[in-house]
Amino acid sequence: MPLLEIQKLTHRFAGLCAVSDFNLAVEPHELIGVIGPNGAGKTTVFNLITGVYRASEGSIKLDGLELVGLTPHQITRSGIARTFQNIRLFKELSVLDNVRIAHYGQIAYTPAEALLHIGRFRAEERRITNQALDLLSIFKLDEMAGEKAKNLPYGLQRRLEIARALATEPKLLLLDEPAAGMNPNEIIQLMDFIGWIRKTFSVTIILIEHQMRLVMGICERLVVLDFGATIATGRCSDIQNNPKVLEAYLGEEVAI
């Protein structure tokens, strides 16, 4: 049974069809790339999956649970976490707090216990602090735990964003252009890093990228979007030579 099943997903912004008839079935532990030129509707698909937008039509099912109509935090708690194209950390808060906030869905104390610091509060706080620090040390960010997120260098901010997403204990991780603003060397490191995350945290990953050659190395399957429509799906090697994909990227072939 697929982990994530998207059927006939369509979304319109006041007449403009941003995503039309999008279908995707993701098996557990797969690594799938969603590619396409700028404005193809890739981020819109992520926003629909995570509940930022409500789909006009279609259904999104995670482990059989219908996600359309749920609020973003309910969807996150059901097991989907994401990062953002333009980094959206809580800039003025410490690195540790950024990760601790992501534990919000897992805390077992009530607001009353939090107001008076009684009952399960202390034990729970200790638990999430330790968990957050463990996660940060896996990502080699523990030495920065007290630093404000905005003071981190760009690469570490990207890393922290992934750590924060993993703190919500997802089954499915959505990465929105993780390679944006990186040089070719850093991109190669990033690809290893993503493969490592998939193994260590045993998560399924969907990756958005508009530079096609980057995803070729690590993704098992690709979905190519152009103007909201799915123009090709399949293995990397098939996609590479697909005339429709080449057309979307390079423009139509003209006889001279």
Place this chain on the structure above:
Amino acid sequence: MAKLSSTYENIQEHWHALTDKKYFWPLFMIAGIAFCMAASTFEFLDLYLQLILIYVGINIILTVSLNLINGYMGEFSVGHAGFMAIGAYIASLLTVHVFPPTAQNLLFPLAILAGGLGAALVGFLVAIPSFKTRGDYLAIVTLAFCMIVKSVLENIDAVGGPRGLLGMEKLTTLPWVFFWTALSVWVIRNLVYSNFGRGVLSIREDEIASDLMSVNTRQVKIIAFVVSSFFAGIAGGLFAHALQFINPRMFDILKSTDILIMVYLGGIASISGSIIGAVIYTILLEILRPLGVWRMVLMPLMLVLLMIYRPRGIMGMREARLFTPLRDFVTEKLWRQKKKEAGDATP
């Protein structure tokens, strides 16, 4: 010099070790109340000074609670005086009309609590528009709320209409003010250093990202508004029984502005800042009283200068060590230590 600074650090360490003890805060409360009781029974502080301290306490409650919305959550609420009015009227009606005159002293905390709960209930209702509106629009909603409260009170004859309500005994004493002030500071500090408090902060930073990181933003907003308006109601009840007279005009937008000034003077998102802001503003207004009308020229001028030289207020976004819990401090300290070691190693 080196010795002096190390002595200072030593004292600081000891002080922190002391304040982190489990029994520090209960003991601090008992000692404070005992001091205030002694002060009000033996009158070694004169009555004028006591009255100023009462107003300082009430203003601290108002500032800390508004800071939760305007500082920590980053919304802009100007309706705090409205919540204060609700607390003041409920508490006063209870002590004047409901409670028997013989048991006033005994039942006074109940009246104050009822005022706080009434304000909290209304705070819950005001939280609902904050799900949809933000920034300037929430300011308009809360401004409207403040005006509604004032006009409703002016048009109910049972509470005295525009003439106001009187007949309260002077029940707000220094020990009670100390108790409620310490309670409000303690509770709001507890909230801020819990995961719900971090949720409040994350709404200020990026509401959509916060929702996507599993924070139930609606729940967080309700908690923040309910707690904030609860303490505004408490402050209202104390205010009514300190002045022994209230009318709807006291709780108009100008009162809200006063509280806003204290919040931004002390600094947003800081409990120590709120306390400093409330203390400085209240005391300065008293000190400058001999200047008469010029006071209202000098105070705004000082605010303008403050905003130029310290745009985030005195303690903006920073917190005194006294209010941060030990575990937060330890991680920060570890980090600083490692940073220092790394700094020593490089040259």
